[in-house]
Amino acid sequence: MDTLFVNGSVFNGLRYQPGWSVVVRDGRILSAGPGNDLGGPNAEVVDLQGGLLVPGFVDAHIHPVQGGLERARCDLSPVSGREATLATVSQYAETHPDREWILGGGWHQPDYLGGAPTAADLDLVTGNRPAFLVNADHHGAWVNSRALALAGIDARTPDPADGRIERAPDGTPTGTLHEGAMDLVGRIVPPTTHEEQVAALLGAQAYLHSMGITGWQDAILGDYANLSDSTPAYVELARSGRLTARVNGALWWRRDQGAEQLPSLVDRREALREFPRLRAGSVKIMQDGVAENFTAGMLDPYYDGCGCRTANAGLSFVDPLALREHVTALDAADFQVHVHAIGDRAVREALDAFEAARSANGESDQRHHIAHLQVVHPDDIGRFAALGVAVNMQALWAVYEPQMNELTIPFLGPERTGWQYPFGDLARSGARLACGSDWPVSSPDPLAAVQVAVNRQTGDGEYEAFLPEQALDLATALAAYTSGSAWVNHADQTGRIAPGMLADLAVLDRDPFAQPVEEIGLTTVVATFVEGECVFGA
Numbered sequence: 001m002d003t004l005f006v007n008g009s010v011f012n013g014l015r016y017q018p019g020w021s022v023v024v025r026d027g028r029i030l031s032a033g034p035g036n037d038l039g040g041p042n043a044e045v046v047d048l049q050g051g052l053l054v055p056g057f058v059d060a061h062i063h064p065v066q067g068g069l070e071r072a073r074c075d076l077s078p079v080s081g082r083e084a085t086l087a088t089v090s091q092y093a094e095t096h097p098d099r100e101w102i103l104g105g106g107w108h109q110p111d112y113l114g115g116a117p118t119a120a121d122l123d124l125v126t127g128n129r130p131a132f133l134v135n136a137d138h139h140g141a142w143v144n145s146r147a148l149a150l151a152g153i154d155a156r157t158p159d160p161a162d163g164r165i166e167r168a169p170d171g172t173p174t175g176t177l178h179e180g181a182m183d184l185v186g187r188i189v190p191p192t193t194h195e196e197q198v199a200a201l202l203g204a205q206a207y208l209h210s211m212g213i214t215g216w217q218d219a220i221l222g223d224y225a226n227l228s229d230s231t232p233a234y235v236e237l238a239r240s241g242r243l244t245a246r247v248n249g250a251l252w253w254r255r256d257q258g259a260e261q262l263p264s265l266v267d268r269r270e271a272l273r274e275f276p277r278l279r280a281g282s283v284k285i286m287q288d289g290v291a292e293n294f295t296a297g298m299l300d301p302y303y304d305g306c307g308c309r310t311a312n313a314g315l316s317f318v319d320p321l322a323l324r325e326h327v328t329a330l331d332a333a334d335f336q337v338h339v340h341a342i343g344d345r346a347v348r349e350a351l352d353a354f355e356a357a358r359s360a361n362g363e364s365d366q367r368h369h370i371a372h373l374q375v376v377h378p379d380d381i382g383r384f385a386a387l388g389v390a391v392n393m394q395a396l397w398a399v400y401e402p403q404m405n406e407l408t409i410p411f412l413g414p415e416r417t418g419w420q421y422p423f424g425d426l427a428r429s430g431a432r433l434a435c436g437s438d439w440p441v442s443s444p445d446p447l448a449a450v451q452v453a454v455n456r457q458t459g460d461g462e463y464e465a466f467l468p469e470q471a472l473d474l475a476t477a478l479a480a481y482t483s484g485s486a487w488v489n490h491a492d493q494t495g496r497i498a499p500g501m502l503a504d505l506a507v508l509d510r511d512p513f514a515q516p517v518e519e520i521g522l523t524t525v526v527a528t529f530v531e532g533e534c535v536f537g538a
Contacts, residue, residue, distance in 0.1 A: 002030065002040040003503075003532055008048025009511050013055045013483035013496030015475055016513050022053060024503040027531035032497050046527070052511040054478065055495050056214025056504035056528060057446040058246075058485035060392050061338070061371045061436030063219055064208065065230040066138070068200030069192065070440045071207070074104025077136060077440060082111050082121070089133070090125035101189055102126050103226075105134035106440060107142060109292055110402035116166045119145045119175030132189050132226060134182070137441050139290045141182040141225075148173055151185045160184070162255065162317055164293070178293045179315070186226035197233035205237075205245055209536040211445050212506030212525040215246035217436070217489055219284055219338065219371070221268075222252025231268070231280070238275040244535050246277045246504070248489040250284035250338045253326070255317045262329055269335070281490060282336040287323065288315055288346035291374060292407040296343035299377060302411045313345065320349040327353035327368075328360045336366045336490075338392070344377040344419065351383045358387060369434060369488050372397075375412065375419050376426075384431035390488050391426050393435045393480060395453035396442045398423065398470070400463035423453065424470035433472075433480035434488040446481045447508075451521030453477035459521035474513060474520065503532040 003024040010020035010032065023030040025040070070077065074092040079085050085107055093102055109115030122131055122144040130147035134140070148154075155171035163180030165173050177184060208216070222229050229252075237243035249272070251265050269280045289295025294302050297314040304310050318326065330337050337357075339350040350370050358364075369390035374397070384391055397404075398421035409417050427433060435453070437444040452458060453472045456465040465471070472480075486495025493502045507527040512520045527537030 002043040003046060004043045005046045005048055005053050005505075005507070008051045008053060009513070010497055011052055011054045011475070011478050011482075011513075012498060014479055018513070022497060024532045027503055027533075029497055029499050029501045029503055031499055046507065048507060050511060051526065052508040052513070053497065054212070054506050054508060055482040055486070055497055056506050056530065057212045057481050058489060058491065058495060059208070059213055059216040059436045059439070059444060059446070060369070060434040060485040060488050061219045061394065062216045062439050062444060063138075064204035064216065064439070065197055065200050065233060066227060067440035067444070068202075068204035068207075069196065069227075070105055071203060072200060074102060074133065075106055076104060076133065077106030080108060080111065082117070085111060086121060086125050089122065089131070093126055093129070100129070102129055102131040103133070103189065105136070105138070107133060107135050108403070109135055109140075110406050115292055115407050116174065116176040117142045119143060119148060119173070122175060132185055134225070137290055137292070138225070139179055139295070140293060141177045141185065143175055143177060143185050147185050148175070151188055153184055157184070162315065164295070179289045179295050182225055189226040191228055194232055197230050198236055201230065201233045201237060202242065205243070206536075208245065208444055209528045210525065212508070212528050213245070213444065213446065214504040214506070214528060214530050215486065215489060215491055215494060217282060217338065218247055218249045219438070220252045221249035221280060222254070224252055234278055235272070235275075238278045243275075243277050244530050246489070246491050246494065247279070248282055248491070249278070249280040250282040251280050253283050253285040255286070258322065259326060259329060262333060265335070266333060282338045283330050284338045284340070285323070285326070286317055286340040287350055288317060288341060288343050290342055291412065292403060294411065296374065297341075297346035297349065298343040298375070298416075299345045299348070303413050305410060314343050316346065316349060320352065323349055324353045324356040328357040331357040331364055331366055331368070332361050334366065337368045339370045340372060341370050342372050342374045344375040344380070344416070347373060347376050348380055351380055351387060351389065354387050354389050355383075363388065367488050367490065371436065371438075374421060375416050376422050377419065381422060381425050382429050384426060385429050390432045390434050390484070391423070392488065393421070393423055393433060393453070394438050394442065395421075395423065395435060395449040395477070396437065397421065398466055399452055399457055400466045404466070418467065420467065422470050423472055427472060427476055432484060432487065433476065434484040435477070435480040436485065447523045447525075448521050450474070450477045450481065453480070454517050454520060459518065474517060503529055505529040507537070
């Protein structure tokens with residue numbers, strides 16, 4: 001039976017088409033165009049009621065299992081302020097007396113002096129049970145005294161090479177662990193069971209469908225922090241027919257290993273070939289940390305709170321010369337490489353690696369991309385298009401807000417502050433844009449991200465626009481979240497509304513092209529379809 005979408009407009013993945021209708025047959029777009037309302041006999045009619053039909057959103061960088069687990073555990077992401085956060089932890093502890101550990105996360109660094117909460121605070125509400133709570137960006141963990149004791153962490157414990165323990169002046173750990181230091185406690189946290197991961201993935205999938213998302217790139221498939229590899233959960237859903245999203249998994253590149261892990265990555269990729277909606281064609285390399293804890297890799301050192309240069313320029317988790325070798329080998333093995341790079345040095349190291357791969361192997365269709373791109377040196381803007389490296393934006397971060405205002409700008413200084421999230425310059429340079437959320441680091445709502453990409457501020461008007469010259473127009477932002485991210489995922493039969501394409505679609509309650517751009521974020525998703533089948537809404 002045909003499905004006919006009428007009485008609205010269409011964004012086809014590239015441009016706005018007012019007044020178009022769309023016909024879907026057998027899971028694919030049969031026709032799309034103005035006045036096209038000729039479905040077959042007994043066609044099901046979807047009345048857009050003046051809204052907008054768009055390709056299903058594709059999230060190019062997301063962690064669904066982590067997000068699903070966080071929602072099911074002690075979820076601190078909706079809470080702001082020290083007192084409210086502690087009250088939430090206390091309530092969770094009281095209502096889950098059977099839990100051996102208090103696990104969860106989502107706390108916000110600006111709520112605490114220096115972005116570092118203390119074990120002493122957490123001790124007040126957790127009793128004698130150990131607690132391990134990751135922060136909103138998942139680059140740090142808040143632990144209590146019981147967890148520190150169980151892990152044997154004290155003043156004599158050295159910082160790991162890829163992380164840092166927050167300490168009192170006498171060296172005593174105070175309760176916040178950054179980057180690789182999280183593993184000092186994470187390795188003794190009871191492992192998440194397969195059943196918990198399956199439930200988390202199912203919950204996350206339903207949540208993401210409710211936001212119009214029909215596909216994504218899982219940014220880490222592998223053991224990371226205190227979470228074991230979620231690939232078996234995906235496989236169970238794929239085998240049982242419950243995986244309704246299209247997923248490209250980015251296999252985790254372990255930074256405690258080198259080239260010797262490549263054969264196992266190839267084997268893991270091949271093991272997923274049988275599933276039509278699940279593949280693992282990408283490898284994720286985390287090249288640096290985050291600016292808020294001074295682990296993002298910078299070309300020049302950070303400032304201190306008084307405006308003086310420090311000696312700390314952040315971390316490169318993978319040696320830059322080794323990175324070139326690894327990326328070249330991965331490219332030759334037909335892997336896409338997905339690099340986390342926040343600082344301008346890390347971005348340059350990633351681009352240098354992609355340039356080395358192209359020089360050694362020639363041009364390819366791997367569709368390599370760099371995610372986050374918080375600080376990009378102006379000299380590197382043009383290299384993305386020249387090297388065919390896609391820009392994987394987390395647009396929701398490009399705003400003034402407490403974390404930016406208090407924990408980032410003072411330590412970057414004025415010049416580098418002006419180099420942050422240069423999406424407009426990258427688009428004008430001809431770079432290909434994709435978009436992702438990094439959920440549960442931030443909201444997975446694509447329309448909230450588009451609101452910021454276009455306005456460089458959220459819809460609440462609390463702060464002025466952040467570097468407004470880097471704003472995108474609405475069509476460019478929507479294209480990044482649809483056809484751009486589908487391209488990055490090699491999901492070439494999705495991301496656009498055109499005859500023959502798979503009918504992965506989302507219905508919006510209004511037409512943002514017909515509304516003030518300041519109101520884009522008010523738009524909601526009414527229904528979501530995968531291959532013409534409704535997976536959310538009526």
